[in-house]
Structure formats: C-alpha cells, structure tokens
Amino acid sequence: MATADQVKALVKSHGEGDDARFYSVAMQVAARAARSGQNRFAQELRDLVDGLRARETVAPAAVTARLVPVTQPRGELASLLTVSYPAELLSDLVLESQVHSRLLKVITEQRQQDKLRAHGFHPLRRLLLTGAPGTGKTMTARVLAGELRLPLFSIRLDGLMTKYMGETAAKLRLVFEALSETRGLYFFDEFDALAGERSLSNDVGEVRRVLNSFLQFLEQDESDSIIVAATNHPQILDKAVFRRFDALIEYPLPTREAACAVISNRLANFDLSRIDWGRVADISVGLSYGDLTVASETAGKAAVLSGDSGIETEDIVNAIGERRPLINRKEP
DSSP states (O other): OOOHHHHHHHHHHHHTTOHHHHHHHHHHHHHHHHHTTOHHHHHHHHHHHHHHHHTOOSOHHHHHHHHSOOOOOOGGGGGTEEEEOOOOOGGGOOOOHHHHHHHHHHHHHHHTHHHHHHTTOOOOOEEEEEESTTSSHHHHHHHHHHHHTOOEEEEOHHHHOOSOHHHHHHHHHHHHHHHHHSOSEEEEOSTHHHHBOGGGSSSHHHHHHHHHHHHHHHHHOOOSOEEEEEESOGGGBOHHHHTTSSEEEEEOOOOHHHHHHHHHHHTTTSBOTTOOHHHHHHHTTTOOHHHHHHHHHHHHHHHHHHTOSBOOHHHHHHHHHHHHHHHHTSOO
16 A cells, blocks of 8 residues: 555646646556555556556647746756656665655755744755765765755766866856756765865875865755765765764665565566565675666566566576676776
C-alpha cells in the first residue's frame, strides 16, 4: 500500500494540477503493491493510470509549460548553465536513513521558510554532498528540485573554467547574478575541480584567485536559490570551503538491506519470488546505488527479451558479474 509520503504527494500533485507527477506516484504505489503481493490491485491501478494517460488531450509541451515556468539561460549563460525540470520525489530514492532524514529536513525548511524567517532564521540552502560515484548525489539534486518544484540549473564546468583567471571569475559572477535573479537549484557537480586545495596546484596563484572569487560570491549571496555542490573527493577540497556551506551530507555505499531494496524497486514489475536475497546481498557488497541500478536493468532487459516474467538469483548474479570489471577499474 502507499506510504505516507506517497499519499501526500498524490494529494499535493492533484491540488496543483500536476498530472505527470500524479501518474508517476500512482505507478510507484502500484509497484509497491506488487512487491507486497497485491498483484490484482497493482494491475488495476496500472490499467487505470494507462487509461487516463491515453485520454490526455493536452500536448506534452503544453503540459510542461503549465506545470513549471520555463526558464532558459540566454546569451553567455547558455554556455555556463543547462536547465531541466525534474519530477523525481524523495520517495524515488533509496538512501541510508540519516541521509534521508537530512534531506527531508532541507525540504521541510524550504517549504516553511516564511515561518523560519518570521523568527529570524534562514532555511538550509547551501549543501555540500560527498561520497563515492553512484551513491546518489546527482539524483539528490534532481529530487530536491522536484520536491520544491524548482528548475534545476547544472553548472557546466567546461564552459566555466578557462586558462584565464579573469575570465573564470567573470563567468562565476554571471552564474551568481543569475542565481540571484532566477530562483532555482544550482548544481555544481565535480566541485573539487573548482574548489580544490589551493596548495595542491602547480599554479597556486591563479587557483587561489579563482577559489577566492567563488568564496566571496558565495558569502555575498543572499538569494532564495539553493546551491548544491557535489564531489567524489572531499579530501582535496580547500578547508575554507566547508564553513561556507550550511550542511555537509556524506553518502555511504548502500547497506545489504538498501542494496536489496534498490534491486527490488527497479525490478518491481517482475516476479521476484525466486530470488535468494541473502545471496544477492552478499554479492552486492561494495557496489554503489548506481552500480546496482545498472545491474538490475541488465537483468530486467534480459528477462524481457527472453520472454520471462520472473527474475531469478542467477540473473542478478550474472548481471553483477558483468558489472564487476568496470567497478574494479574505478578511480579511488
């Protein structure tokens, strides 16, 4: 049956006329019901959603425009920012409980920021996410944007970073000006490329000036936008960076239980009754959420192409076995 978060999301999306999100959450409820053995209810709910979608007469582009104000970076900003309008929810993520609770706190403070400001407080809005590749940092940016119904602006480091310090600082200024003018979630991925330890570079003077410019812009920023930075290498970040953020959230590799949850969620439309979950948990040790998702999709696609309605333990074992050589070649 639906979780409390899913019920709230259904009510909220219905009240806001957000059909796409309403259908998405309804399908999540159907998948959860199927996993708990309520196959008839799950199928009826899927059929109902499919029927409603088929009756939709509004063009997809018009629906998108109705749901989210369209904002497109123009001029030089177009080379610095890409924009998207995520529909993901917190319930879409499988996370360690402490990470989940901290993200829920961010969402709650943002939704009730007027109440906080009335008492002289500011909501959390500058987040630094750290953890191994595939642990959910990028997906978190999408979920926060989706939950708060904000455009997601991803900063393009290839457009931002140049060999000329003055140009990089000027482009940083443009990003922060946009951040003040257009409320959204601004995502700095691979943040260590911008904010690495100043003493580690061969060109210390230039790197110091760029980082100092970033820290100055960040300190002066008083906008309502959310800034999310993510890195796989927190150990090389300059120490001055950490105190400029409201929260540091560390993303661990999934536990045994979380690993099984990721696989079962991704393969919810299949019969999973023949899976030895203990064995699956054993072979999942050391894999990230992203690795587990890819392996699950490999097993699922193989089942679809062979005409099977169920997934067996060996299907997942083989899929993870195909993934292992790539995992073992990852950078530390």
